[in-house]
Amino acid sequence: xxxxxxxxxxxxxxxxxxxxxxxxxxxxxxxxxxxxxxxxxxxxxxxxxxxxxxxxxxxxxxxxxxxxxxxxxxxxxxxxxxxxxxxxxxxxxxxxxxxxxxxxxxxxxxxxxxxxxxxxxxxxxxxxxxxxxxxxxxxxxxxxxxxxxxxxxxxxxxxxxxxxxxxxxxxxxxxxxxxxxxxxxxxxxxxxxxxxxxxxxxxxxxxxxxxxxxxxxxxxxxxxxxxxxxxxxxxxxxxxxxxxxxxxxxxxxxxxxxxxxxxxxxxxxxxxxxxxxxxxxxxxxxxxxxxxxxxxxxxxxxxxxxxxxxxxxxxxxxxxxxxxxxxxxxxxxxxxxxxxx
Amino acid sequence: xxxxxxxxxxxxxxxxxxxxxxxxxxxxxxxxxxxxxxxxxxxxxxxxxxxxxxxxxxxxxxxxxxxxxxxxxxxxxxxxxxxxxxxxxxxxxxxxxxxxxxxxxxxxxxxxxxxxxxxxxxxxxxxxxxxxxxxxxxxxxxxxxxxxxxxxxxxxxxxxxxxxxxxxxxxxxxxxxxxxxxxxxxxxxxxxxxxxxxxxxxxxxxxxxxxxxxxxxxxxxxxxxxxxxxxxxxxxxxxxxxxxxxxxxxxxxxxxxxxxxxxxxxxxxxxxxxxxxxxxxxxxxxxxxxxxxxxxxxxxxxxxxxxxxxxxxxxxxxxxxxxxxxxxxxxxxxxxxxxxx
Numbered sequence: 001x002x003x004x005x006x007x008x009x010x011x012x013x014x015x016x017x018x019x020x021x022x023x024x025x026x027x028x029x030x031x032x033x034x035x036x037x038x039x040x041x042x043x044x045x046x047x048x049x050x051x052x053x054x055x056x057x058x059x060x061x062x063x064x065x066x067x068x069x070x071x072x073x074x075x076x077x078x079x080x081x082x083x084x085x086x087x088x089x090x091x092x093x094x095x096x097x098x099x100x101x102x103x104x105x106x107x108x109x110x111x112x113x114x115x116x117x118x119x120x121x122x123x124x125x126x127x128x129x130x131x132x133x134x135x136x137x138x139x140x141x142x143x144x145x146x147x148x149x150x151x152x153x154x155x156x157x158x159x160x161x162x163x164x165x166x167x168x169x170x171x172x173x174x175x176x177x178x179x180x181x182x183x184x185x186x187x188x189x190x191x192x193x194x195x196x197x198x199x200x201x202x203x204x205x206x207x208x209x210x211x212x213x214x215x216x217x218x219x220x221x222x223x224x225x226x227x228x229x230x231x232x233x234x235x236x237x238x239x240x241x242x243x244x245x246x247x248x249x250x251x252x253x254x255x256x257x258x259x260x261x262x263x264x265x266x267x268x269x270x271x272x273x274x275x276x277x278x279x280x281x282x283x284x285x286x287x288x289x290x291x292x293x294x295x296x297x298x299x300x301x302x303x304x305x306x307x308x309x310x311x312x313x314x315x316x317x318x319x320x321x322x323x324x325x326x327x328x329x330x331x332x333x334x335x336x337x338x339x340x341x
Numbered sequence: 342x343x344x345x346x347x348x349x350x351x352x353x354x355x356x357x358x359x360x361x362x363x364x365x366x367x368x369x370x371x372x373x374x375x376x377x378x379x380x381x382x383x384x385x386x387x388x389x390x391x392x393x394x395x396x397x398x399x400x401x402x403x404x405x406x407x408x409x410x411x412x413x414x415x416x417x418x419x420x421x422x423x424x425x426x427x428x429x430x431x432x433x434x435x436x437x438x439x440x441x442x443x444x445x446x447x448x449x450x451x452x453x454x455x456x457x458x459x460x461x462x463x464x465x466x467x468x469x470x471x472x473x474x475x476x477x478x479x480x481x482x483x484x485x486x487x488x489x490x491x492x493x494x495x496x497x498x499x500x501x502x503x504x505x506x507x508x509x510x511x512x513x514x515x516x517x518x519x520x521x522x523x524x525x526x527x528x529x530x531x532x533x534x535x536x537x538x539x540x541x542x543x544x545x546x547x548x549x550x551x552x553x554x555x556x557x558x559x560x561x562x563x564x565x566x567x568x569x570x571x572x573x574x575x576x577x578x579x580x581x582x583x584x585x586x587x588x589x590x591x592x593x594x595x596x597x598x599x600x601x602x603x604x605x606x607x608x609x610x611x612x613x614x615x616x617x618x619x620x621x622x623x624x625x626x627x628x629x630x631x632x633x634x635x636x637x638x639x640x641x642x643x644x645x646x647x648x649x650x651x652x653x654x655x656x657x658x659x660x661x662x663x664x665x666x667x668x669x670x671x672x673x674x675x676x677x678x679x680x681x682x
Binding site: 285 | 501520523524534544551553574629630631642646649
């Protein structure tokens, strides 16, 4: 940190959906940044990003970026390949990297952090801290207080994931498909070989030999790591829906101890990062479109599931670009500063 | 039946989404109908329906409709209130009623039938045979062969339900909302108080005191009745998505005996009414938009779930206006004829 206490910060992947959201989050949370630099691939140089009333030029990420310029914190969101190459360079040059890709998440030496859940893990970092998969991050926020209060026996999750989780091009394609539909024209297929408009895709990720998608594997293994429950029994089905922003998750739980609905509501209403929206008869339940752009993870439809001992169902919605990505990364950076990096 | 063997048939609710689909199914399946009459509420009289190259006038459903004219079979799809009033009248007048509403489904004296699952129950009818809730009907088609082969211990389902399940006005509103979005105008809200376009609604049905929706309760109790497993442990979360037609269901199963994926595939590929679409790496998995208008229930994404003993996950898609409603009703009527009514 500079003598003034201001943090020098680099954002890598500045022009992507998550990168842009990071600047918005940094600004809203009055992040104590001194020097701020924006990096992206050669394709994006020449572009600018808006930040704190100024316009930052986007620099090309070159091999010596972190040697030519010193940073306290590097927020990376440029994919696993870039992270594998550049995160170690940034660390060698003295920065702490908060990495949004999947490159380091399951590395036993790298903390995988949702601050509301496992902030103390940040202190174990050796230069890199991984930001989780968006669906896992959103899931863990309400699961943690439930786990602490009642214990977790088994979790079955089905997701309703927004297209922005697939990047800005996917958002543009859902828009373009929808406009084409409204105009009575053929739907464009550049991102998806199928229609995404008015459709549901139960496969929108790489599929492993056993039929599990990469996304499902990430959610399962990352949830175990974040919660610190390596043997947690969890089953996940990841599904893409024609929603622009905010992931929804239908969560079925079996707790260790009986979890009465009123108690679960009490536990969740006091939990960090969670907002209860649970009065469905009055229209109060989490809806992704209306919650886009907000920070909390919303929980609703909490009800007993009589089909199993200590069964519980709930519905969880979170903005996967905020809590699922940019907000979570900035929260980690804030903790790093509190802890003196 | 007439001496020629042709069946006299009435369709009540002829102008609704399911009623119209019934005429299309009757025509496609060359249903052996002689006299065919279409009925609807006073609001719809004067309208016509197309059937077998002719145009049928839509008559108003009046109290004496079934006394003035004799029918072998009455296909009813006009809501529970109309069914409660008119089904007994039709039965008194000598007809067998196949009723698509929820009015009679859980009546212990009324068979609730998915022909591929429990056709023999049809013979127990006392004049009324109930057609199940669409989500339950679609679910039961692949569940039955799995249940027979491996036994069912517990089922956890999350649905992705199309708006046509809510009726023609809902379809029109999703269209209107989407067109308004494309035109940059405010979205109309006549059917939903919320946006349905680009949104997901985890509550789109009446909610009971315990937080369960009416739809969820129907799927759970009707699935038990259709499968003949009154103690089946089942948990359902029903969700509306911006899809016009075809319900999708994420199904997590615990079977009694170990169900290896290859065996499940074998069991399902030979099962009546089921079509296997399960090669996700080749893009073969059930997608609702592309399967709209087709008869089978499609099953895919069959995979082991290691989070529980004998765990199994699959993805099921079916056209809720066809197998979930009109097709199933016509199949019941065909069985009635085979059995001599």
